[in-house]
Amino acid sequence: MATTISWKINKLQSDNSDGFVFKVLYSIIGYSDGEEVTKQQDSITFSKPDSLPSDFKNYDDLDEATVLAWVKASLNVPWSSDGKTLAEYYEQCVTNAVNKKLSPTTTTGVPW
Numbered sequence: 496m497a498t499t500i501s502w503k504i505n506k507l508q509s510d511n512s513d514g515f516v517f518k519v520l521y522s523i524i525g526y527s528d529g530e531e532v533t534k535q536q537d538s539i540t541f542s543k544p545d546s547l548p549s550d551f552k553n554y555d556d557l558d559e560a561t562v563l564a565w566v567k568a569s570l571n572v573p574w575s576s577d578g579k580t581l582a583e584y585y586e587q588c589v590t591n592a593v594n595k596k597l598s599p600t601t602t603t604g605v606p607w
Contacts, residue, residue, distance in 0.1 A: 498593050499526045500586050504562045514554030515543050525593035533592040539569050
């Protein structure tokens with residue numbers, strides 16, 4: 496059983512006056528042998544600078560790869576003493592959830 500992780504952008508919220516994206520809703524999806532097993536969803540909010548940077552991309556020119564890079568860069572902060580980032584921590588949580596669903600360690604119910 497091969498576990499893989501995929502990131503997906505679900506929705507953007509932007510300022511209509513200039514196209515600045517201030518909120519990104521994303522998912523981290525865990526797959527086993529190509530089948531979706533679990534999904535973690537979250538969002539990131541960006542603060543608008545006083546002036547837009549020279550490399551600012553118009554809303555209509557954005558693609559998922561660019562926005563995913565923003566999300567991952569925002570989560571590329573140290574999270575643990577072993578040097579893992581928050582993005583790596585989230586991916587590990589999804590991987591653990593996949594493993595737990597595929598090989599449960601507890602049972603709920605009654606035996607009859």
